[in-house]
Amino acid sequence: MKAVCWLGIEKMSVETVPDPEIINPRDAIVRITSTAICGSDLHLYNGYVPTMEQGDIMGHEFMGEVVEVGPGVNKEKLKIGDRVVVPFTIACGNCFFCKHQLWSCCDNSNPNYWIAEKMMGYSPSGLFGYTHMMGGYAGGQAQFARVPFADVGPLKIPSGIPDDKVLFLSDIFPTGYFGALNCDIKPGDTVAIWGCGPVGQFAIRSAFMLGAERVIAIDRFRYRLQQAEQGGAETINYEEVDSVLGTLKEMTSNIGPDSCMDAVGMEAHGKGLTYLLDKAKQAVKVETDRPLVLRECIQACRKGGTVSVPGVYAGFDDMIPLGAFMNKGLTLKTGQTHMMRFMGDLFQRIQNDEIDPSFVISHRVPIDRAPEMYKIFRDKQDRCTKVVLDPWTNGHAA
Amino acid sequence: MRSNSDSYSHNRRDSASYPKSFVAGRWGAIVAGGALAAFGLSRRSGGGLALAIAGGGIALAGAKARPYLEPFSAHSSILVNCSREEAFQRWSKFEDFPRFMHHVESVTNLGDGRYRWVAVGPADTPVQWDAQVETIRENELIEWHTLPNSQITVNGRVEFTKEPDERGTSIHVSIEFAPPAGPLGYSVASLFGKDPSFLIRQDLRRFKALLEAGEVPTTEGQPHGPRSAAIAALRFVNPDRPPRKEPRLSENLESQRGIA
Structure with missing residues (x-):
């Protein structure tokens, strides 16, 4: 699959990498239909957040269709074919912090918790595509992503409402x-x-x-x-x-x-x-x-x-x-946002036409153009506010 | 032995009496780590800084390293969101320990409260010992000690205490460890060379994740773009690097079907 990879400071590259597989029982694989570059990705682009590694897959704002689920995923909550927005924080759903709705502080989702502990005393939850200190999870600026604890985070979206309206429930x-x-x-x-x-x-x-x-x-x-x-x-x-x-x-x-x-x-x-x-x-x-x-x-x-x-x-x-x-x-x-507290309620507001989040989008481009868009977004060129990437359309700079 | 945070202790001895292979390895780490740090700093980049930190870490670990040939003890504790009964039940199944103790290959029930432990030593050398469960207090305490004529001595004690307000159960683990003299002792001990309490804590974190989340979080085996040699080196010195390759979930499912 195609994926936007961090190869060093100010070095982004669209690489062909293996498709993700189910690794843990509660994993799901999502075929991504829309994904975005976040302002916080620019901190990684500029190299100011420690513990990025060359080859890491970027991205934590994505949505798509569930194409595979592990045997441990609660089938009543998620099944193949569901259309979902995936929150950027990863949470197990059953630790002290998840039980207290402090989803971004989940105790079990960061396998590299001990690196974060060295800097912060205790470790927050794992995040998609956001340094090894935060778990080192491959991100969603790609065609597919592996979503751990898939029956906790992802919000199901009915068909008929366009990606642009709901994509930003993933973070911003x-x-x-x-x-x-x-x-x-x-x-x-x-x-x-x-x-x-x-x-x-x-x-x-x-x-x-x-x-x-x-x-x-x-x-x-x-x-x-x-x-x-x-x-x-x-x-x-x-x-x-x-x-x-x-x-x-x-x-x-x-x-x-x-x-x-x-x-x-x-x-x-x-x-x-x-x-x-x-x-x-x-x-x-x-x-x-x-x-x-x-x-x-x-x-x-x-x-x-x-x-x-x-x-x-x-x-x-x-x-x-x-x-x-x-x-x-x-x-x-x-704090990092306790996503699952708000996603459902905010989705209701979108459905009630109280707000249409797509107003922030300034650029829609094929994923191949992600590297140049990082620079344009960072330098605020071309009135850039928000870049949405299409993982499936081919196309380089026009 | 109980304390509130992770700890370990052992008696130092005169560095002049360290085994030669240990001294060589230690100076190797100091020199190679130092060189890596210098190279990293000369790069003047984020990646270079990471290298420098890693190199410095290796050099420091080398300088601080002690061969654990003397008996030592390590302690760690963790809060798990489950009942005391459940924690005790899970910990009573010694055969399941390899699920969360990554350095333990297998634990076999020999009957009468005796268990045969096989751990993964350096370079995949198996290390084996037999242990006898000494004390069991339902939902409170399990203690075991190594039987005579074992290659090494690993005595353990785990205590379960209920936390207030439905916070769950605190699990306190203490391990006493005595490697034998000689090359085997050194090679076994280097398994714990990083920091014994770190390894126990890792085991406890995995135990907690299994109980609370039903699985141990991991990113091993996920896709990534091209990695550099420097990253490969960093991954090699990662203190959390698994000692053995975990079977893929697909293989696990196969084997489960086999059992069923």
Whole structure:
């Protein structure tokens, strides 16, 4: 089959690899009909998340048709022929964490838990196509994928609803929603969201679903800010203002947003000396992340407010303003999304026409063009917001 | 011997009395690991950094390595989401141990609470010992000790305690290990050369996964793109590298059908 493989920093390649097989009794094999490149894949593309290995198959946003199931899969939950969206987190369904709906913290799905323990103390769940520290599972930017614990994660989708509408239930829609839920929104609240990429876009819309009065979105790309405005947000282009903090103060009568969301993560851009310092430290690997946005969220949040972090961080970060965090009595909420908590409910909202997630798609290309699309997406060329790959159409650059 | 976290302990002895083959291997690891680290650093890339870390790890492991010729003990514990009865039941079937103890090839019931253990030694050398179950307290404790005239001594103790609020059962395992003197002792001991408590913990993790999820998670045997020689080297030094090739599920199914 064809698969997008990571061959090194900024080196993606579509390779022909063996088809996946059932390895464990609860595995299923999915024939992928649509798959996407996630913003968090760019951290791997740029080489900032440790424990990638040459030859790893990328991708954690995919859907398709079940073509094979292992003997241990509960037949009432999943069978051959089912059309499914596969969540990016892998969960066993029966450990302490799964029982408490903390699906992305599953205790049994990461075979390389001991690597993650060295960095984090305890290991989160396994993830598709996202480093060996997170299990080393082959990803879904391919024609087929092996899905472990297949009777837990995959959400069945009836025919008649197009892939484009439901594909993002695999990650970014629930992740934006979880980010908004973590903002602990109460009626009348103002939510500030840094980052207007796909997760930010879903977070904006989710914040309104959850009752926010105002959403203020922050980015530097005009086309992304326009999309945020279409979702009802007020916007700040941080390259056009002296200070985001000052602007937020002005916009909120000096009280500050009730909650601040970092939908950017470890590769934030910014202005000034601290940005250059972070960039230099990250380049020589003395700091894994550039936490500019997290710092700004903590500074900007109103007293007693909540900071929500759906953006991905990988390791260790400097100069986090813990003084502000402690003295203002803030709450910090984060985590990889507990997918199975939200997928069913959000699918209902799609079916009820409350939202059509396909609005974020800017590019649809054959899988052969994935390597160039990584670069276009990373560099925000061609108004790129979201790239969907078709695994079965042949085609190189037009 | 009980403690709250993983631990192991043994008595050190003067490094001058280490066997020659051990000393050679140890310096080999330090030199080769150091060279790999230097090469990795010179690459100035993510892959290079990974190599450097791996090389440094090998060199450090070499420098820290001790031949486990003295008796030592190791301990680990884990929380499993099941009843004490179920955990005890599963642990009472010694014959099933190879399902989660990857270094154990087979355990055969010889009757009267005696079991013959066969483990995979380095270079696939089988190592064998007979053990006698000494104490069984239903749902609480199992203790076994090695019978005289065995190649090595492996005494074990496993305790089951109920955790509050339906959190499940904590399983505490202690192993006392005494390899014999001589080359066999050294080769057997090098099996545990990495970190004995790590191996016990791995076994416990697999036991937990079998009970909770019905299977042990793995990515062995899945497809991937072209790997480099450096990755092959990294995979070789992986402390979790299985000592024996697991039969594929398809083969397992075949054999199950055979039994039925």
